Amino acid sequence: ETGVTQSPTHLIKTRGQQVTLRCSSQSGHNTVSWYQQALGQGPQFIFQYYREEENGRGNFPPRFSGLQFPNYSSELNVNALELDDSALYLCASSTSGGVWDEQFFGPGTRLTVL
Amino acid sequence: RKEVEQDPGPFNVPEGATVAFNCTYSNSASQSFFWYRQDCRKEPKLLMSVYSSGNEDGRFTAQLNRASQYISLLIRDSKLSDSATYLCVVNGISNNNDMRFGAGTRLTVKP
Numbered sequence: 001e002t003g004v005t006q007s008p009t010h011l012i013k014t015r016g017q018q019v020t021l022r023c024s025s026q027s028g029h030n031t032v033s034w035y036q037q038a039l040g041q042g043p044q045f046i047f048q049y050y051r052e053e054e055n056g057r058g059n060f061p062p063r064f065s066g067l068q069f070p071n072y073s074s075e076l077n078v079n080a081l082e083l084d085d086s087a088l089y090l091c092a093s094s095t096s097g098g099v100w101d102e103q104f105f106g107p108g109t110r111l112t113v114l
Numbered sequence: 115r116k117e118v119e120q121d122p123g124p125f126n127v128p129e130g131a132t133v134a135f136n137c138t139y140s141n142s143a144s145q146s147f148f149w150y151r152q153d154c155r156k157e158p159k160l161l162m163s164v165y166s167s168g169n170e171d172g173r174f175t176a177q178l179n180r181a182s183q184y185i186s187l188l189i190r191d192s193k194l195s196d197s198a199t200y201l202c203v204v205n206g207i208s209n210n211n212d213m214r215f216g217a218g219t220r221l222t223v224k225p
Contacts, residue, residue: 033212033213035215040217041217041218042118042201042215042216042217042218043158043201043213043215044215045212045213045214045215048212056212057212058212090157090158099145099146099205099206100146100163100205102160102163103160103213105157105158105159106157107156107157108157
């Protein structure tokens with residue numbers, strides 16, 4: 001296992017609600033990236049946090065927001081949930097955010113929006 | 115045009131076969147390249163980094179052609195345990211570690 005943990009493992013919400021997903025990075029890693037993976041697709045980059053600052057963002061609306069804490073764990077918040085937000089949400093940690101750094105993925109949180 | 119395009123497959127091959135996956139990427143500014151493997155209902159895991167000189171790891175060989183913006187993965191002597199989805203990844207388009215994944219190529223190795 002990678003040492004990256006995510007909670008919860010599964011979540012069911014209704015449209016319009018808000019959700020918070022959590023990720024604990026691997027020991028020694030200061031960078032966390034979040035991805036959304038729809039069924040049958042590859043992961044899509046949401047954003048990255050490096051040392052508590054956002055360090056890049058993909059093509060996701062502002063209702064997707066995040067935080068990184070001093071221990072480098074991270075949260076992904078999604079407001080005003082839509083049906084299309086149903087997906088597997090993956091976080092990945094890496095040592096420094098360098099372009100050749102291996103990213104270590106957690107097992108994901110499966111979100112279902114009804 | 116998608117940023118990273120892969121043949122979705124599925125590829126169904128017998129044990130011992132050689133199989134090749136291809137991937138193209140659209141942004142010439144991409145800085146680094148990888149193949150990740152994802153087993154069913156599991157998280158992606160790094161299989162290989164892909165360098166300009168190409169690289170080999172046992173039965174796996176990866177090649178990069180920057181001029182054609184093309185990445186390949188060759189698997190020789192396929193094993194049942196190679197059955198998985200193989201994700202082509204490019205990184206560093208905007209100087210951040212914002213990895214862009216292809217949709218994946220699904221491989222099934224049969225006895």
